[in-house]
Amino acid sequence: MPDAPFLPLFPDLTPILSNVTALDFETTGVSGSKGRVIEIAAVKSAHGKITGRFHTLVQLKGELPRKITELTGITQEDLANAMDERTAFSILKEFIGDSTVVAHNAPFDLGFLYSTYRRLKLGPVQHPFIDTLSVCRLRQPSPRSLPDMCKAYGIPLTRWHCALPDATATWQLLHRLHEESPLDNMRNKLVLNPKYGTPYWLPPLAELLPTPNASVQDAPINSKD
Numbered sequence: 001m002p003d004a005p006f007l008p009l010f011p012d013l014t015p016i017l018s019n020v021t022a023l024d025f026e027t028t029g030v031s032g033s034k035g036r037v038i039e040i041a042a043v044k045s046a047h048g049k050i051t052g053r054f055h056t057l058v059q060l061k062g063e064l065p066r067k068i069t070e071l072t073g074i075t076q077e078d079l080a081n082a083m084d085e086r087t088a089f090s091i092l093k094e095f096i097g098d099s100t101v102v103a104h105n106a107p108f109d110l111g112f113l114y115s116t117y118r119r120l121k122l123g124p125v126q127h128p129f130i131d132t133l134s135v136c137r138l139r140q141p142s143p144r145s146l147p148d149m150c151k152a153y154g155i156p157l158t159r160w161h162c163a164l165p166d167a168t169a170t171w172q173l174l175h176r177l178h179e180e181s182p183l184d185n186m187r188n189k190l191v192l193n194p195k196y197g198t199p200y201w202l203p204p205l206a207e208l209l210p211t212p213n214a215s216v217q218d219a220p221i222n223s224k225d
Helices: 064-074 076-078 083-096 104-118 132-139 146-150 163-180
Strands: 020-027 037-046 049-057 100-103 129-131
Touching: 020 064, 020 083, 020 163, 037 163, 049 083, 049 163, 064 083, 064 132, 064 146, 100 104, 100 163, 104 129, 104 132, 129 132, 129 146, 132 146, 146 163
Parallel strands: 020 100, 100 129
Antiparallel strands: 020 037, 037 049
């Protein structure tokens, strides 16, 4: 009789990098309640190997702020024929599945993710997550933006504020951090900058860790940095 497939009874005991999705959004604002996602990138992996990518621009109802075009290079014309929001987030939700979501400043991306799920009535879900910014707050001096951490860990980042390069770099940073010291105890953990206080919203499942001495250069919870 062949061996039965391994189905963990306790997901928290699953090796931390066995099933992860690195996620990055480009958005029109700093919070899911006031802004919209205009670009999605997700990189899924199992046991250190990439198993899939999902990348799309997302249609926007209304005017795209000029400063967002200057930041991301995305134009109103780019979004005119992009994937509609409901289709994009339905695909993303299925793509993530039961994996652990990884993001650099996870409350930012998860804030948009959950806000959009709720607005589109896609059903409740609570994704376990790893916040690479929180890990870096424990290990690296400020500043700790994604480009700064890519430089510190020797990760190529060809373009910042572009969802697919950012998601790919976040996935690589995750593995560099895990190689440096295992991340098994960092699932659902957040380290905040005390300068900004406790944010008005925290992801479901989030647990706050004691904050080390934080520099005033550190990013607020609603920043992509």
